[in-house]
Amino acid sequence: MKGLHFTSLSLIVLLLAGCSSSQPGIDTSLYDGKPIDTLSSQEPPKTEQEAISRGDTALASGNSDLALYEYIRSLSFENGEYKDRALYNIGRIHQSRENLELAEKAFLLGVKENPDNIKALEQLGTIYSKTGDLELGKSYFYRAINADQIRFNNNSNINNKNREDIDKIVDLKVDKYSPEYAYMGLGVIADIDSEHKLAQAYYKQALSIKPDSMKTLINVSYSFYMSGDYRKAQRFVLEALKQEPNNEKALNNLALIYLGKGEITRAVNVFSKHMEKPEALNNVGYFLILQGKPDQAIPYLQQAIDSKTSYYKIANENLERALALVREQSSAGVSGNN
Template identity: 55%
Template sequence: MKIRSSFIVVTLLIGLISGCATTQKQSSVMNQLYDGRPVNSLKVADAPKTEQEAIERGDVAMRAQNYDLALFEYIRSLEFKPAQYRDKTFYTIGRIHQMRENYTLSEKAYYMALKENPNNIEVLQQLGTNYSKQGDLEQGKSFFIRAINADQLRLNSRYTLPRETKDVETVNALSLDDKSPISAYMGLGIIYDMKSSHTVAQAFYKRALKIQPKSSKLLLNIGYSYYMSGDYTEAKRATLAALEIDPNNLRAQNNLALIYLGHGKIQRALNVFMQQMKDYEALNNVGYFLLIEGHPDKAIPYLQQAIDKKPSYYKAANENLERALAEVKAQASQ
């Protein structure tokens, strides 16, 4: 049944685009990348006369959130030869599929885009993001580096990013403008943080901040990187800057509390937690983070207070208290 409906769709498409120069290979692209509803339900206009006209029709359909029609029109634009925008169109098709959570087709479209233009920065950056989110950090890193190096080529820079970066001077030498791939810089920052190369990670975040100075997300990442490296002063500065831009950011508030705890300012951490949760939850959080930071003796009174505040319900605090008591006992026996 599926094969038969696909055949009907293709037959309709060939009829609709009659008058355009087509090939078996190009029709195959429609077969590979179109997954919308039947074409005869799309209210398709007469065949476009140029690649640009087909793209403009796709743009209109996108603005109207008619994604099937947009997909169909963008794919039709690929029928024209010569074509100027094939890599960009494949990228847009990939984004539509990704938005619809059809990741197989989105990846196929992205790789088709790279076949047309191996230095398409947006495609390289998107693939880096996708692989990183799937947990394939090496692939993600590779595509982020390719995106940044393609950007250096665009900017006529004499610098490129090597496979492994060990010093901040290499990162700081990279050229930037407002079109540079901010997600690639931020993605590499996250990957280097995960490898505990915090100084290099911070250099990538700061380059990204040059592209988008008012990004609370970037400031938050910088702050957390400094927190992980034990520089609580810089961590606090960056996190407060993030909160100044986005005062209701719960992650930033949570990070600020962690920074205060790392700095030994327990009451200030508790006050921050109290602003966003119940008192017994805040007390448990303080106790829990003191526990995982290696201070079970300091954690015990906060966990006991959390239990006192909510004795019939707060199971988490009881479990954390048992762990804290066990760790204190173990330390005493040693």
């Protein structure tokens, strides 16, 4: 037992030594991966560019731990010219691992190095928006767009006074290098605030940057659906489905559009492409209730229950809700007549 205890302890000491060991002068606070000593036997890079190039090569080959370390090593060179680029790459690696704390730290350091780093500003907007701080997210999206306008030598920008000026948004210059996700993110936030025309202006710019973006096509489709323009909503979602015929979000959007148009059988058929028939019928019933049509919802909910009684407790609950709403409407009608 003593021998075993000694061996285990020795192994732990070795592992700890491997984790803490690094090239002198390297700040590994942005590193989060396997022990550094296991990553590479190469001589340390001699220049910032060499370290970044090694990082790019490692990342391209799928070795994200080595890429992370090489980018971090590039930061140790005094008067480096590409620190913000390296910090952006570090942030993206952490973001891909859902380590948002280190991703945020890297992006903030990148923006400190270069306040007009469009990509880092855009990703900070994405992080804050996804974690629920929409105001902070918007501020970074605006900064990304304004930094992009500087690239074009365009005097137009977005600020607190004109950020809802649709004509101003349309005048912003974009190309394939512009921050698509900043425009799309602002569109999503505007839709959340029920400012659908504003949202659609942002989505239009995002599609000018990347016309075949699935995310933007789905989002703009839903925006037109929420504003009641079913024709445009259907056009954009069908564009998305040309690329990915089985995309669940796009199929759900199409089904909702059909429900909005009163084409209920079509909606059932679309839902049925990626879910069981009872679930499709329940979904149709549920959304008809939300649309204020509980009387139309009842037969579909009953069919869902009949199709799979043991499976569809939720359909029973929705049916009770629909029946209650119909009774309320009937009572209100009687009272109104009196």
